[in-house]
Amino acid sequence: MRIILAEDNDILRKSLSFFLESKGFEVDHFSDGKDALEAIEKNNYDLILTDINMPGISGMEITQYVRETINSDVPIIILTSSGVEQTELDSFDIGANEFIAKPISPAVLLVRINKLLKIKA
């Protein structure tokens, strides 16, 4: 299973990709929304995992682009810092499948990913 991860915080991005790779996923990770979107256009990912606030293009824009322009229904999980970004409803509106508030529990993330990929734990 191939996952793309867009997150601009180094420590979080590296931790998440290490964690997901340890769990058997193939992970491409980007710190810039624009690079991430280019990779999405070029490759076939099974799931998109994106932060909201990023330099270049935001996670919301990525989601919108994937749904409306590429017309793909690939599962999308949006990562948010709760409180400041009141984005839960917006995320669903534009077609995200899940949103996860930071701080992210690795176990919860894995369950959500598996659920979206219809993998039984």
Place this chain on the structure above:
Amino acid sequence: MTPKFPIPDNELQRLAALKRYNILDTLPDHAFDDATKLVSYICGVPIAHISFIDESRQWFKSEIGIGVSEVPREISFCKYTIMESKMVEINDTFLNERFKDDPNVTGGFKVRFYAGVPLTTPDGFNIGTICAIDHVTKTLDENQRNALSIVAKHVISQLEVQTKNIELAAQKKIAERAVLAKDSFLANMSHEIRTPLNAIIGFTDLLAQTELDETQRDYIDSVQIAGENLLLIVNDILDLSKIESGNLTIDSEPFNLKKTLKHVYNLLKVKAHKEVEFNLFLDADMPDMVIGDQGRLNQILVNLIGNALKFTVEGDVTVSVKKVDETEDHYSLRFSVKDTGIGIPEDKLKTIFERFTQAEESTTRKFGGTGLGLNIVKQLVELQKSEIQVKSKEGRGSEFSFVLSYKKGDAKVDSVKTISKNDLGNLKILLCEDNVLNQKLAKSVVQNFGFELDIAENGEEGIELLTTNKYDLVLMDLQMPIKDGYQTTEYIRNEMKLDIPIIAMTAHSLVGEQERCYKVGMNAYVPKPFKQAVLLKAIKTVMSEDSDHGRRRIIDFSILDEMACGSPDFRKEMIDLFIEKIPSQTAQLEEAFKNEEHDTVKKLAHNMKSSLDIFMLSDLTNCLSIIEEEASFGEFTSESEDKIKILHCGIEETVKILKEL
């Protein structure tokens, strides 16, 4: 509508059997991929797969040369194979009536050769197939056919093992939960018992210090002994639960061995029967000071000697300690407890160390005891990497012995200061405690020390008193109504911003409780029933401590460890990254804050939060949230200024701790 494929007679049971394995839509698995490769090698074919067939589709667990994850059941070749009990081999599909016009023969996958073996569960259901497929005609030889059947069997056993493993894991979880429930039950019971016991022992202690006539003295002595015995039993049960859950650790502290032995001897002398000679023999060249666990040695000896004295009505009980070996930095000492008591029958020698067994059923009635003592002794000796030996003859007596290895201690540590109270001056102490008996007890003890004491019934009252009066120290019970000890401490530290020393006092002996106390900002921990000396020592320690030393941050690595999936290298890499990045980001944040660059502050604060989350520094993350919020309003207040300062100190402290790792 009738489906376009044949349905086995046992279809419903077959589907149920398939479901049991939980295999559909799972991630790829090496074991199955290897089996598929094997099929392709053995049969020399470009296409091979392991698949499972449910109501409507054929799902490929593993495949070579197919490139899709599932196909509708009606177009699958294997819909026929699962109707069979043996291998189906079609050497040339062009010559086969059933297949010659199939779209996947004339086009599609261009199947010319097909060999499929049904995957049959141990209870006889064909849940799927293992297949070899080629674009040219082919005939398998006998070896290839056999090999294919063997691989099929292997795949099914692999499935069985995986399912059993999942079941086992589930059972394990249930068992672990049960253990947890038991542990917390024991901890709670011990709390309930030890709270009143604390009062009984403490007041008896105080009463014994008053003027009494002979009869009263005698009564008080009896109460004291009974109370202490009861405490021993409760502690036995607690110890056992701790040993079992692996939470009992062996201390490594310098202590005076001779003094310890003499103390045990004096303590137990009173229990010897009149006709029994009770001796303590110490080897002449035995060391005074050693490094090890004094408390556990004490416990082992009290148990063994207590038993010896109990079961010996005449003759002697001899405790001897001998140095058997000495290296550059270690002593090996042999401890022996020998008696001339009732002895143990030979067939019982093995079982006496088991829990709740005594040599005779009638022992409990005649001699009392919980039947836990020897089991604890055995485990305590084993925890110190040794073994307990027993020799005994019925009617003649017994000898228990073991050899412990102690690190050599420094002789000068011996001059432990005797606890004196006058060098602390007159302290004003606040006690938060809801139990009236414990209040009274603590009051007498603290006043004995020469300190002043105010009492709050609960945390909220304590906070009120703290705001109106000035105290030097807080004694904090953990279990209180309205606000418990943890909540109260958090409030004192985080809201009132007081760094007044707080000592936790608790009858709980829950695992991890001590850590939790330090984590919320308490400075010391005294278990109840408390000994006067222990409490005074704790008071002295916190009063002489630097305030920043006492409230050291404890970093919670659980999220990082979860992410690291057991890789120490990755863990270290992230810690190094934190040390490298965060302090400079903090400096940038402070700079931008000074220059009122709201946008930069907002972005930096937001980004840093994710880093701090990984190290679970939630207090500092909260600071960043407030800073970020004010930044997005475009106006900083004194609150942000405060938080920037707290953040600065917190990061400095965290980095220092991380560097020391």
